[in-house]
Amino acid sequence: MAAVGLLYVGIVLFVNGVMLLGHVTPRGAAPLNLFVGALQCVTPTYLIIQADGDPTAISAAAGLYLFGFTYLWVGINGITGWPGTGLGWFSLTVAVSAIGFALHSWTVLEDRAFAVIWLLWSVLWFTFFLLLGLDREQLGPMVGVLAAGEGILTAGVPAFLLIGGWWEDSTTLALAIAAFGLALILASVPLGRRLAAASPPPSPHASPAHS
Template sequence: MSAVGLLYVGVVLFVNGVMLLGHVSPRGAAPLNLFVGALQVFTPTYLIVVADGDPARIALAAGLYFFGFTYLWVGMNGLTGAPAEGLGWFSLTVTVAAVGFSIHSWTVVEDRTFAVIWLLWAVLWFTFFLLMALHREHLTPAIGVLAAGEGLLTAGVPAFLIITGWWEDTSLTTVVVAVLGLLLLAVCVPLSRPLSAPTVASRPGTAPGVH
């Protein structure tokens, strides 16, 4: 994944997490989602064009579309107030694809850290499926914490380290990301109430951007 694109995936995931916690309105988060969504559609298209038919390079670029379509959809829903069930079911397909990309990263690319990161993305998009397709609105604040945390752990921080040349794909890095990811999953529910905006904390059935 392009490190620059990954950096902005981290930003938009963090903002969307804050939105689910009730601190940003869906309309207020829409422009960033549209900007990053467009970037994540343009970037893989360019990478595939210049890949010259190389299957490995095409595979690395293909997963970016899932992010691009997600953020464009979130942005359009935020502006129009359209129902989110379609995006929820799309999130289930992203979940399945992310598991596949994780296996590919582990076995073919031999990038163990991003194999773990893809699994963490699979978990996050599955929670989006629960929220929007199955209407589990009581999970909204916890999913907000998870999204904001994964924005930093799986995207923002790794992208910054890659861009600056400080990233090292070692066994230690893989273990650290895996442990922090499990810790984030463990604390997202306990942290959801103190981190939520008062209106969301008092009305757990309210999901910003989910109509």
Template sequence: MGTVGLLYVGAVLVVNGVMLLGHVSPRGAAPLNLFVGALQVVAPTYLIVFAAGDPARIALAAGLYFFGFTYLWVGINGITGWPNEGLGWFSLVVAVAAVGFAVHSWVEVGDRVFGVIWLLWAVLWTAFFLLMALHRDHLAPAIGVLAAGEGLLTAFVPAFLILAGWWDDSWAQALVVAALGLLLLGVSAPLSRSLTAPAPVPSGTAPGVH
């Protein structure tokens, strides 16, 4: 069930990345955030209830709530127009927790790839903190590329591979994911310059006239 949720986390991160690039409005992205946010609250609750008291399974499920609350908050703010500062500071909490879950995944669970993935999520949620809590609005397009790219790299593709039975946790795969994550971080700003939606032309102004 957690893997199915991860598949849709990938989808919502891509949509939110496109939103930050200016191609989708916050209100337009709100429904998917609400759907996935609700799923990411229901899924860990189910996993914890049926974990039979296993601390490892409970710990893995507990981390999903951070993402569920994030997407619900994004969806609510998109509909209401409420300010994002609170969500920004919550994102810092998520980033710190993600580092802890990375260590837990690597040391206790022995899952090296998801140890790397948790670290990449820590980077992304730190970027959300910079954008929303500290109002680094100029970073929005680059963070949009980073969010969309991580949606594919850390969520959608791993979930699909796990569901298809093609997933293999190994040092090599962990290094590949880490390298791709660093590459994505490096190219986010350059790519954002060509992927950002053009600014709307004011009514009554001819294109190319400023």
């Protein structure tokens, strides 16, 4: 069930990345954010109830709320036009929490690949903080590329592999994800300049890419 939710996280991250590049309006991206945000709140609740007190299962599900709340907030801001400052500062708490989940994934769950994925999510959510919390509007295209790319790298592809039964954690896989993630971060600035719309939709601060 978590793998299915991860698939839609990949989709919403990609769409929100396109939004930050100026090709989709915040209002246009709002419904998908609301749908996925609701899913990412219902899913961990179900998994925690089914865990029957198992701390390992509960910890694996708990982090999903970080994303569920983010996407719901993005969707609400996209519809209402409310400022994204609060969402930006919330994104900072997500970025810090993601580091903790990365350490937990590596040391407790012994899942090296998802430890790297959590770290990449931490970087992405920190850029949301810079964009929204600190009002660095000029970072919008770069964050858009990063969000869209991470939607594919850290969510879409892993979800398909998990659903198909082809996912197998290994140090090699973790290193490969880290290498692609670093390349994406380095390429996000020049790609953002090339891919940004000539006349972007108003106020990306109404909702970040996000996740």
